Amino acid sequence: MALGLARSLALVGDTTPRGLITDMDDPRFGRWFQQIARPPTGIPTYLQKLQALQVLDAESALFIDADSLAFGRLDPIWETCSGSPVAVQGYRQSKGHWYGHLEEVLPGLGLEWLPRFNGGLIYYERSDEFEKVRMEAARVAASYLETGLELFRGQVPDEPCLSIAMARTEIGTLLPDELDFMNTPVGLVGRLRLDVMKNECLFLKRGRRMRLIRPIVFHAAKYVNNTAYWRQLAILEWLDRYEQAHPYGYMSPTHKLRRSVERRLLKWLFRKPL
Numbered sequence: 001m002a003l004g005l006a007r008s009l010a011l012v013g014d015t016t017p018r019g020l021i022t023d024m025d026d027p028r029f030g031r032w033f034q035q036i037a038r039p040p041t042g043i044p045t046y047l048q049k050l051q052a053l054q055v056l057d058a059e060s061a062l063f064i065d066a067d068s069l070a071f072g073r074l075d076p077i078w079e080t081c082s083g084s085p086v087a088v089q090g091y092r093q094s095k096g097h098w099y100g101h102l103e104e105v106l107p108g109l110g111l112e113w114l115p116r117f118n119g120g121l122i123y124y125e126r127s128d129e130f131e132k133v134r135m136e137a138a139r140v141a142a143s144y145l146e147t148g149l150e151l152f153r154g155q156v157p158d159e160p161c162l163s164i165a166m167a168r169t170e171i172g173t174l175l176p177d178e179l180d181f182m183n184t185p186v187g188l189v190g191r192l193r194l195d196v197m198k199n200e201c202l203f204l205k206r207g208r209r210m211r212l213i214r215p216i217v218f219h220a221a222k223y224v225n226n227t228a229y230w231r232q233l234a235i236l237e238w239l240d241r242y243e244q245a246h247p248y249g250y251m252s253p254t255h256k257l258r259r260s261v262e263r264r265l266l267k268w269l270f271r272k273p274l
Contacts, residue, residue: 001066001224006032007236008070008196016074019056021048044141046158049119050134053126064217065120067224068182069194069232071201072216077123077181085129086166087173089181090117091208099149099160108148111167115174119159120219121182129171136165183213184221194218194228196235 003026006018010032019035029036037055039048052061062077081087094113095103106112124130140147140161149160166172175181185192185203189210193202201218205211220229251259 004233004236005068014073044156060125063122067220069218081123084173085127087123088117089175105148114163133165133171137161140164180215182217183215184219185223196232
């Protein structure tokens with residue numbers, strides 16, 4: 001999945017230096033990532049996405065979940081988020097269900113609302129402000145069961161921990177969800193149009209309202225087992241193998257023959273009269 005994300009970024013011409021935090025050893029990683037680091041120890045699994053600046057040489061980071069594909073350059077995201085200690089895409093929520101019934105949970109947290117977002121894309125910068133948020137998120141995680149919120153797959157989730165930390169510290173930017181820097185097909189209505197060769201990612205989604213989605217970053221999320229997503233990973237892997245096996249300027253025998261025939265045809269069609 002991480003290789004697929006990196007390949008998709010390269011395919012659309014994104015030049016952002018890429019870092020990977022993983023406990024896996026794969027010789028292919030070096031081709032696609034400029035920095036590779038081991039996960040920090042003693043950090044809950046899902047909160048490790050906030051630790052990039054602890055293990056990578058960078059002053060800012062745009063965390064993207066590995067089960068994602070890029071359909072546009074990341075420049076607009078960097079330009080929008082630059083200068084913010086931490087930024088996520090979402091909206092304020094004060095009632096309804098999000099890791100629990102907020103009407104019941106918020107009074108105990110001393111908060112009136114929480115920034116609701118998908119943790120598949122998080123921007124943050126090396127700063128005292130972000131460090132305050134990161135440490136507060138760690139404190140929330142350490143006593144997470146006391147919040148009354150639900151676990152995710154039996155573990156402490158990053159989204160409510162970071163959300164509570166941002167709300168308590170009043171630090172960070174909540175980007176409008178309509179920017180579609182990143183979006184998931186959760187709530188999909190109809191067909192998921194996904195094609196890396198055509199640079200096409202388009203789908204209708206029912207969220208707070210019905211909306212047409214064209215995200216820069218497609219986050220598979222619950223649709224990670226959808227065959228359309230895995231088909232794109234296979235295509236990206238094939239393109240990678242093709243590029244490595246064929247030098248710049250390579251033409252197949254069929255391509256050469258067609259080019260020769262068409263060149264002769266053009267000469268005949270546009271020959272100058274004697």
